[in-house]
Amino acid sequence: MKKKSERNTAIILLLVGAMALAGGIYLFIGKLEFLKNATVTDGVVTDLESGSSKNGRTYRPVVTYRASEAEEQTFVSQMGASPAAYEVGEAVKVRYEKGKPSTAVIDSFWEVWGTITVAAGLGAIFLAIGIGTIYAAVRSKRLRKELPSTGRMIELPGRTEMVQSKSKTEFYIRTEWHNTEDGKLYQFDSEKLNFDPTPFLTNRLVQVWIDPQSPKKRYFVDVSFLPEEA
Incomplete structure (x- = not known):
């Protein structure tokens, strides 16, 4: 997770x-x-x-x-x-x-x-959300393990996006990549963060690992350069 x-x-x-x-x-x-x-x-x-x-x-x-x-x-x-x-x-x-x-x-x-x-x-909804959360986490972990050896790494400028709800505020890093091979613009979002990463994005490119065959669905944004949350 x-x-x-x-x-x-x-x-x-x-x-x-x-x-x-x-x-x-x-x-x-x-x-x-x-x-x-x-x-x-x-x-x-x-x-x-x-x-x-x-x-x-x-x-x-x-x-x-x-x-x-x-x-x-x-x-x-x-x-x-x-x-x-x-x-x-x-x-x-x-x-x-x-x-x-x-x-x-x-x-x-x-x-x-x-x-x-x-x-x-309600039971079905809660089960679906719980299973979906676990599936997304397992899939993300698998991509982080697979793509560094089977995929492609690209470095892109990143910006901070924010998600607010009644109970909390979360942040994530968003990057965009124009693939000259197919002419499409791809958008990559990092995992959710509990702190604003903006100060750590100054003069830095963010590494994004992608599957060249399916970059829209199979990718992960490397946020290991950020400090660990306390």
Whole structure:
């Protein structure tokens, strides 16, 4: 890995992604069992329960339905929306397990599968980011090992570019190369840095190792001349 912090971040993303995906699978299996045993009946939205969120107020429908045992049951949906997804007096279908009124949900895709979809989706995203980070690091390490013996080194002027986010500011060195053989202009970026390398670029050319057959995808910018980060 280029940095220890990146390796740790990738590991955390993989763990969080795996846990979220495993949770989604567990919920999915439980939901299939619920659907196998559940009964569908008619219900009506009798009220809207309001609450606050980052996007303002959300509204969860309060639903009353009559179970097959003939007693009337009421539950509050776990899914809120803004604006309200249902109106008071609106007829809905309710799915529940006999003898287990606490299992009742509005029979719609989002009400039944929403939590599972979110958990599995987030898990897949975190896993993809973590795997992508590790793949990029392994690929970069391989190029650094291969290209000095199989590729070509070119020396180019470098300039500092900056990337800002809410949590941090990072820098990288950008170089450009006009290949007279194919007439194309190639752009090469170094790995991300936690400090501004501008003072170390004065009167210096940056070494870039490229694969002549695929310079756009297979290259690395040598930043070994920079001081090590504390």
